[in-house]
Amino acid sequence: MKRLNLILGLSLLFIGIQSFAQTDKETTVKIVADKNYVFVANSAMPMSNNDISKVLNMMPGGQGGASINLSGSQYDVRVTKDSVVAYLPYYGRSFSAPMDPSQGGIKFTSKDFTYTESKNKKGAYTILINTKDVKRENYRFTINISTNGYASLTASSINKQPILFNGYLDEPKKKD
Template identity: 30%
Template sequence: MKNLFYITTVFLGSLAMSSCSTHSPVNSANVASLIQKEEFTFVAERANPSGSTVTDIMHSLPGTNSGRLLNLDPGYTIEIKKDSLEVTLPYFGRMYTPAMDPSKNSYRFTSTDYSMVRSDGKKGTSVFTINTKDQQNPAQIVIQVFNSGKTYVSIDSNDRQSISYDGYITENRKPKK
């Protein structure tokens, strides 16, 4: 009976661990190509606010989880092209100078004047550091891309607490003709 319990526990544990991992829709060969071209789209799956203010508020709401990661709906992206940077990401955290228009309190902007530096990180990762120059509140975006396509993004800005996102990279959408 102990063996049956042990086998069932190990099986259910391994099933739970394998279902928790996510798979990138881009294979490793395409990831290397996207990194080399320096044109890709980051698709955010989770947000990780840095301040305790957001997590304290989340814990006070009924039916919320106790973790700090917030699962995001599809559609939140950073699209990097040769001539522009388009950021569409939600923001959760403390803002020091919030806008009166609530739609301007998230990261939604297009930048045509930015600098991007690529460097090699640990364990074969590629790290892109992007600094915007044409925004009212300049932001520094650090994108760390792993060989599997998994990506970690951190955004620091002068007017708010930093925030990070987890997701993956994919090819840019083709423009409609």
Template identity: 30%
Template sequence: MKSILKYGAFLLLLVVAACATGRNNATPEEIAELENLISNQRFEIRATWAQPMASQGLNSIANAGLLPPGSTASRIDITGATAYLRVVGDSVMADLPYFGERRMGGYYNQDKAGIKFEGIPENLTFEPLKKGDGKTMSFTIDQDSEGFQVYAQLYPNGNARITISSTHRTNIWYQGNFREYEEEK
């Protein structure tokens, strides 16, 4: 009985220690850098993973072996693709690959198969995250006949998560990193 109590106490201590170290404890420098990037409104998020909504179509593509190595139907490696969301001044632009299903009719344009938009967004806001350090950016933007609702969670350690809802397609999420945007020469 004593050994069970010892192992139970040890297991409880291990769980408490694991939970305590899993918290996001950003340094004041990281928080200040995040605030600076947001106030300058000149940053970009480079997506490395796409997370589409699971569907029978995506499962069929994954089962056929048509996804990049290490990818599944619900998590696709896009590190080799052009995949970004930029905020430059009062404008936003995105070029993100899209994996999912179109829900509304429309024409097929090979140049616009991904999520692409550029312009001045409506209702651009930055708010503190509900849990932990970081900010949530949200806005809406229309491109041609399609509308997008965009949420991005920005963390002081440089990680970011983007959620995009479309008027024509199923939702998709992206994970990646953000940094100050520097124009390519």
């Protein structure tokens, strides 16, 4: 399963990305090294099963278990040295739902997390983030980053099926 997720993630990263890279190689290296970047989601792909495929087929322009376009939305994950702030949608099977419907999706701010970074020979990064202080459930993010800023993020937790997001890295906006 882990190997399948990696192969799927990498293949979607290189084949299915629909926008241009937002950062050059130097900027990507700098923001990853500084642990100060924003992952901007362009598409979501639930690790679908038959039930999810049926629901997605009913959506306008539904394509079954295919990718869901998030372009133009404000879905992102902000990573700094001392916090991870996630605001992502969730499509898939959840094994426990919040009582308040506005609490759905993957929305949290974490100040207590582990951050592991590795770099391969070609310069691509793999970052693992495990949260420890999210009230309802803790998340594990696996972010694969290419040298030109394209990225894929796999979000998993105990209470939800994994979901894959494709997008790009960006520098955080400077506050005036």
